[in-house]
Amino acid sequence: MSEPQGRGFWRSEGASGLFLISPTAIFAILLLAAPLATTLLYSVFTDGYLEIIPRFQLCNYIGECASMKLDAATGQYVPTETYLGAWSDPVVRALMWRSLYVSILVTAATVLFAYPVAYFVSFNVEPSKKSLWLFLITIPFWTSYVIRVFMWNVMISRTGVINSALVGSGIVDEPLQMAFTLQAMVVTLAHAYAPFAILPIYVALEKIDRSLLEAGQDLGETRFRTFLRVTLPLSMSGVIAAVLIVFIPTIGDYITPNLIGGGKIPMIANMIEKQMLKADNRALGSAIAVSAMLVVGAVSLLFLFLNRRYLKGNK
Amino acid sequence: MKFPVLRTYTVLYLLFLYIPILILPIFAFNNSTTAAFPLKGFTTQWFGRVFTDPALGEALKNSLIVAGSTAFFSTLLGILAARATTRYSFKGQAPLSGLIMLPMVLPEMIMAMALLVVLLSLGIPLSLFTIILGDVLICTPFAVAILTSAFQSLDKSLEEAAQDLGEGPFSTFYLVILPLVAPGIISAMLICFTIAIDEFIIANFLGSGEKLLSTYIFGQLRFPKNVPNIMALGTVLVCVSIALLATAEFFRRRGLARTGAKDTGGFL
Structure with missing residues (x-):
């Protein structure tokens, strides 16, 4: 041709x-x-x-x-x-640490909780029903992000759904303080990015040759050890994709600190907005944005490196 | 059979994913201005109230313009890029496709701010048009991903057969390739439409104060008395998204069936 x-x-x-x-x-x-x-x-x-x-x-x-x-x-x-400057200012540094802390927590929670779901759909669901399960998993993700975040706000606020149910049924006497907390932000973000973690892990699990698992068991390994020595290392490519896909957008999230944190727990995106627009300091705003990208890049590379070490150690 | 731990876990996890969507309609039909238990009775007044708000009509119109244009242009750019990378190999292919896919792995806020600063310093006035530019940037990688898999599952011999039978490159594309990837095109457009209608950061920062659906909703949240209205609106939006997605999924499967590829499931 x-x-x-x-x-x-x-x-x-x-x-x-x-x-x-x-x-x-x-x-x-x-x-x-x-x-x-x-x-x-x-x-x-x-x-x-x-x-x-x-x-x-x-x-x-x-x-x-x-x-x-x-x-x-x-x-x-x-x-x-x-x-x-961005790296000298303790306020910017604190926000950067907080963003990093929140997004690492969110990533860890999302990926750990998502793995069994991906495993279940890939290994335990009949092939003809797999796309139905995946469709069910992706639906919540395609509904308005603002509305989903707002719904968490409605659920966890002092007079909200969860507190009114708990107090009304007499389980607690005083409403729980859930709104405006870091934990609430982590739950909201972990909820928002769940499908992002499930899908890449599922794709990696699907590619695993099932006869390898049988071989592992035939050679006398228990199911759990087969999982640790065969399935998990072979699915690491999906775990990496999941980690990066959740970590990167979470660190720059803007809506959740606004709605769930009530503006009281700003993250780095809110700082970039403030410097670029309200404070009219585009030089500093740009420096913070570049620093945030550097942090994202550095953490991603560190993670990729650690994973390479892990896979090598497994051989 | 032993207790199915994984299945139970997965069902519970799905329940967690669906909590906000399930709670939404409960309070959208609840006759109380606050979203709290116990429920006060059934009403449809919030639906009536939110849909008679002229500001919502304006926001809806703007959102439809933005999402429609975004879906069209992202898919067009997606077709070109996907066709180029699946059919030809050329110098600079890897860096160029890397750049095109980059928005998928960049914090959106940083892209929005970088774009905003450039638009402002070039003196380009912010408008619905600048929102569309930003949305197309965000959506194109999704369109490229969907269309690449559509073009990849094409059997190259069909194309060669058409050319052997005397068709030129354009008529081959129009008569043979386009019908085969049409389902991919439709599902790319629907996905881009859904992303664009949901998009908040771009709509908030790259516009000049025109309200879109997402920014309208965000704005209403400052007024506690409007909360039930937003829940009613949210209920309708959820239904519309599910309908759109089901349609996209239908076309995606039909496309796979047409080209004879195996169903690998999912959009992403």
């Missing part, structure tokens, strides 16, 4: 492919690559009044920075107020 020789690059297979993908690629370059590059650039520029001054500095990350304003009389930029 190869094209005749001599018609040059523009009639070749490669050119057709490039030509075909170019609208999508150009769209992604303009709306994703360029904005990300701009954010990176802004994070090392100087913050002005409703503008950004292309003057290189690293204090948006470390140390103390000054916002500048153009002085009409002299035509010079003069410092107006000082602020701490």
